[in-house]
Amino acid sequence: MPDRRRADALRNYSRILAVAEEEVAAHGAGASLEQIARTAGVGSATVRRHFPTRHALLEAVSRERIEALRVRARDLAGADDSRGALLEWLSDLVDYCVSARGLAAALSYDGAEVDPVHENTCAATMREAVEPLVRRAARDGTVAADTAAGDLITLIVGIALATEHFPDPATQADRLFRLAVAGLSP
Structure with missing residues (x-):
């Protein structure tokens, strides 16, 4: 089934996930969601929209x-x-x-x-x-x-x-x- 998210939402998701992988590798499960959002160039609400919980992100x-x-x-x-x-x-x-x-x-x-x-x-x-x-x-x-x-x-x-x-x-x-x-x- 094709992904029906908008292109910008898909880009944001990919960017957030890539940054999160680096942050979790460096800082573990407690990596700052705010730092992930800043580094990915999105707002914290965008991170939460894609990953409603820290557990979902991990x-x-x-x-x-x-x-x-x-x-x-x-x-x-x-x-x-x-x-x-x-x-x-x-x-x-x-x-x-x-x-x-x-x-x-x-x-x-x-x-x-x-x-x-x-x-x-x-x-x-x-x-x-x-x-x-x-x-x-x-x-x-x-x-x-x-x-x-x-x-x-x-x-x-x-x-x-x-x-x-x-x-x-x-x-x-x-x-x-x-x-x-x-x-x-x-």
């Missing part, structure tokens, strides 16, 4: 990375080692969350009631993507039967958010992920 910024993760989960679904495939995908998610400041916030649950128009599609897409890997690993007995995809996403988001201000967030996030996978057993 999701738009993260869309390509989310799609790559969805495809990666599909590619891993046929792997011989179901636990290895699940852990590999989760490790990829950790890497993406750490490298794409703001992605963890886009995936996080903010406690607000779900708005059907602006629901958290990033989180839903990730849950749907990993669900077959989780089910298969549980069926194979390589993860606990009650392991839930949403819980794993929440765990990764927590790790990414907790480590984003460390001097080397990637190393710290990987360490915490491996600790979570191994548990506290020696």
